[in-house]
Amino acid sequence: MLTLKDPSLFKQQAYINGQWCDAESGEKIAVNNPATGDILGHVPKMGASEANRAIANANAAWKPWRALLAKDRAAILRRWHGLMLENCEDLAIIMTAEQGKSLTEARGEIAYGAAYIEWFAEEAKRIYGDTIPASAPGRRIMVNKEPIGVCAAITPWNFPSAMITRKAAPALAAGCTMVVKPAELTPFSALALAELARRAGVPDGVFNVITGNPVEIGGEFTANPTVRKLSFTGSTAVGRLLMQQSASSIKKLSLELGGNAPFIVFKDADLDAAVEGVLASKYRNSGQTCVCVNRIYVQDEVYDLFSSKLVEAVKKSFVVGNGFDAGVNQGPLINEAAVLKVEAQIDDALSKGARVLAGGKRHALGGTFFEPTVLADVTQAMAVAREETFGPIAPLFRFSSDEEVVAMANDTEFGLASYFFSRDIGRIWRVAEQLEYGMVGINTGILSSEVAPFGGVKQSGLGREGSKYGIEDYLVIKYWCIAGM
């Protein structure tokens, strides 16, 4: 069992309307530690009926919550933020246990996730409207921004805490209420957040977490007309399905879906900095983030030098193992299916002419541990060029001209993160403008921050999270036309 300073943060029940509760059927789902396969605990296997109840409670809680002064909502959010930081170590332990990432990365995610709550506590007070010069005599035109209403959120297992705070903080700041369904693989981080929300004074019904059957709960979230907005982070396939389901009730949607991030190393780049960029972006969370580098394009003139520097750095930088063990910075992959996908991409690439420069296979530790891998001579014809990898493979492609590499980088249905390294200011402007992505990291492999808008174009999704734009997704505009003055 987990050793926590505050064991009451480890909850095995769902949180609806301020109550900890079980599934109506009494059924439960077991949750494993991916590093050991051990069962960590159980959560209720809820379905449509409990989702319906949570939505009704969130709806009842909406009116009084939106009626609070923004500064009072902000104060509650600030307390929630403070409690996350105070309990950082316990939250990180819960996360490493259920998700597998190293304790250092887990602590980083708690600080990062908490930062969204702090940011949106501040933004709560700055939801400004407009006045517009009228188009007819005796009239006045005003634009107010109002909370959209009850929101539902479905979140993934790769960032079990931050993907919730990125949605819940702007929703609550705006005056909305929320029902969250975390991934069934990582529900304990979400339930710990609910406990801290309770302690912070978030009123009953304002923030709810239900666990269980994704298809049933997702079905209720999308069909129920009381839910005005759905925010989803996960695969493009499930996002597409939820979008179709939401058509029946014309819900506002925020979708943070898959990526296939290019990382371009131009011949004028600082190669050592570019290697650092790959290490930071590619292997974070063992390659299991939607902004992880997926394809590394290296200009002919520096291809060999860059590959040897990268291989050397990969070999000396990473220690694979249980995220709780000192020095480990590469945890296991989330499950066997994830390992099979990585293996299939490597097999496909090798069968079409790629070479393994580092790693390339399951780690000697067994289970779902995988060696940090570098592949050379990768081409656009290989599966690794088309599919999101979600694992620790760094595939190296060659290119010769700017036009060629921009075309290759854009040759995907995804458009989330992109990266490039160059020191030529003209090239930086041209390439940044030409990349069809929602985010561009220039001379950096890390771009996510609560102050900046995270999100994609094309089939990577809709909406933005974080920054001043992030709260707009939870607001609706109301236009007042006042006549007869």
Ligand code: ADP
């Ligand atoms: P991943 O490949 O990262 O597991 P998914 O898109 O399958 O991504 O999962 C992200 C979230 O979507 C999880 O909370 C999961 O339970 C949920 N989910 C999966 N399938 C469905 C579905 N059919 N309807 C609603 N939610 C779903």
